Every structure is written in structure tokens, then in C-alpha cells.
Amino acid sequence: MTDQHAARRGRPGYDQDGILEIAVAAFNQFGYDATSMGVLAERLGLSKSAIYHHFASKDEILERALAVALDALDGVIDETDAAGGRAADRLDRVLRGAVRVLVEKLPYVTLLLRVRGNTDVERSALERRRAFDRRVTALVSEAQAEGSIRSDIDVRVVERLLFGMINSIVEWYRPGGRETAEHLADDVVAVALDGLRMPTENRIEQLLG
Amino acid sequence: MTDQHAARRGRPGYDQDGILEIAVAAFNQFGYDATSMGVLAERLGLSKSAIYHHFASKDEILERALAVALDALDGVIDETDAAGGRAADRLDRVLRGAVRVLVEKLPYVTLLLRVRGNTDVERSALERRRAFDRRVTALVSEAQAEGSIRSDIDVRVVERLLFGMINSIVEWYRPGGRETAEHLADDVVAVALDGLRMPTENRIEQLLG
CATH class of the missing domain: 1.10.10.60 (Homeodomain-like)
Known part of the structure; x- marks a missing residue:
């Protein structure tokens, strides 16, 4: 800095x-x-x-702005890795952390999500986003392997659906509204990890199998 | 026609x-x-x-193109309403139907999702999208009221997260790839309704209790 x-x-x-x-x-x-x-x-x-x-240039402003979002997202997964624990719990923390970054750095994440790779700065930011996605995908794989999340869905599809849901929040979230970052993170984790549907006896038997 | x-x-x-x-x-x-x-x-x-x-005009081309996507989405919820059944099962069918429309009409839905309301045609399309969202939100409310989905999340947040996840598919889905529409619909419903996390005994007791 x-x-x-x-x-x-x-x-x-x-x-x-x-x-x-x-x-x-x-x-x-x-x-x-x-x-x-x-x-x-x-x-x-x-x-x-x-x-x-x-x-030095408009490009440098863009580079710095994108780094604000990317550094924050990388920080979430670095901290989670450092803390250790079961993969499913780390995934839970990464999802919550990503929602928090989105809310706290909303304009920076919005800018990042619009990048299409038209310049070197944009391509480099996309490469960092892909590296982040790969780390989350590896975490999903690990959670599947430890048996704590369902393993019948392709890990890349899981990662894309999870971050599709999280990233869509930039479309409607307004700072200062009724939803705090923590509350929204609870909602995302509730939908993505625990599901909306109330469990029925046969569903539980099927899953515990 | x-x-x-x-x-x-x-x-x-x-x-x-x-x-x-x-x-x-x-x-x-x-x-x-x-x-x-x-x-x-x-x-x-x-x-x-x-x-x-x-x-008659470029605007009319846009209007017709947006109607392709909107008619298909309205068709999904009309058919679901007509078929009846429990609200949670209707929600399941609406999510699957929306994924199918997205895959089958990918360029039309992509266009619809980019509309920002700059012209009368765009504003009218946004109004139809909001009407669709309201119908889905009402269905989520109904499913909460019948006790078949969790009721601790605001229905509008639920609707936005569900369609944030579904709409994000336009960003990466490529026709002819490994994921068929039906398979992808299964994945979306698995994540959104049943959740990724394998149930644990205490989680089940907590939910059923």
C-alpha cells in the first residue's frame, strides 16, 4: 500500500x-x-x-479497485484454510465470508463481476477469480470425500450454483436495508447447505441410507 | 403468431x-x-x-425476443398452478421448469436478464419479470404456510436466492455440453430444496423437533 x-x-x-x-x-x-x-x-x-x-492511468485505478475485491475474497479462503477443521465447516465459513465481502465491498465486487477480459488488467483479474473458484471447488471435493456433503453432483456445478446464488446478491442488495451481512450469510448457508425443504421421515431414511 | x-x-x-x-x-x-x-x-x-x-422496428424485434423468454417462464407457472398439488411440490416443478426454459431458450433468457429498463419495451419486460417473481414469492409463502419448507427466511430473499442461482446458469451453460437440462434441474433442486449437507442425527432432531 x-x-x-x-x-x-x-x-x-x-x-x-x-x-x-x-x-x-x-x-x-x-x-x-x-x-x-x-x-x-x-x-x-x-x-x-x-x-x-x-x-498512473485509468487502467491502474481499475487494477487497484479489482484487487480490493480479490484480496478480500482470497483473504476469506486463506483464513479458512489456516483455521482448519472439517471441509464442510470450512465450506460453510467460505460461503459466509464471501457474503460478508460482497456486502462490505459491494461496489468493488460489482465491478469485478462485470469484468469480461477486454484488457490485460481484466484478464489478470479473471485469472485470479478462476483461481479462487478452483480453491472453492477443491474444498467442495474434500467435503464430498469426507462424506459430509452429497456427492451426487459434479463439484464444478456445485461451486457455480453456490457462487451464482451469492454473486446474484449484488443485483438487489442495498446497504442499510433490513438484511445485515450476517443475516444474509445465514440465509445463504440455510438454503445452500441445509436446503429449504423440511425433512420427511422417508427423505431422512433415504439420505442416512 | x-x-x-x-x-x-x-x-x-x-x-x-x-x-x-x-x-x-x-x-x-x-x-x-x-x-x-x-x-x-x-x-x-x-x-x-x-x-x-x-x-416494424428494432424495438419490435426486442419486444418479440423478450416475449419468447417471458411467455415460456409464465407458461411454467401457469401449468404448475393448473396441475395443483402441495405448494412445495409446485415450487419444485417451477424451479425445474425455469431451468428447462433457461437451457432451451438460452439466448432469449440471456437477453432478458440484461434488460435494464431504458425503453418502454424494456420497462414492460421488467414489469412482466417482476410479476413472475411475485407469483414465485407467493408460492414460497404458501409452501412456508403449509409447513413443507423452512419459514425462518424472508420469502423475498428466498425467491431472489433461488432465481439468482438459476439465472447464473446463463453465465456458464453451453448447449451440447455434459449437463442436460433435466440433469441440471435435478442439481438445482438438490441444492436449493434438499441442501448439500448430509443430515446428522442432531440436525434431524433439531428440524423435526
């Missing part, structure tokens, strides 16, 4: 993180391509050269 | 549905706004006026 450096050079009111926040909001609203450095400067009330004090 | 009418007027090789299919592929690839009637004419190898024989 170069925050100290940035703060020393920045104009009052905007440090590097402050510029990043406004830029991400603009990228999400207008699209990355449609948001010029001129538009950003206008929104910030800064000159373009003042922005260039903090970031 | 005006297929007979269209076929009579159309040039060999493209009836109205054929033009629709090519147009939807172009809208999904380039975006609706970026796809001019000139681009469409070029892709079809037709003159613009030949397209205007079939559709």
Missing part, C-alpha cells in the same frame, strides 16, 4: 482510497470504457493531473 | 423466427444499442427493407 505516500501528495478531501471509491462508483454507473479520466476529474472536482499524482 | 403471414412474405432462408434468432445473437454479442438495423441486415444478408417486412 502507498497510502502514506498518497496522503502526503493528495489534495485535502481525497486520498488515494477516496479517489478509488468515486472512480468505482462511476465505472459501475457508466461502464469502465465510457468513464474517461476527464469525467472522473469532473466528479472529483480535481484536475486530471491531480488524479495522475495518485494513479 | 404471424408465422404463416411472415413465411409468405419472407425471403427463402429466413422467416420471422429465423431473423429473431440471428438478431438475439447479435444483441447478446454487441449489446442492443450497439446493434443497428444495418448491422442486422448485413448479418442476415438481407436489405434493411426486407427486415422491415417482418418487423
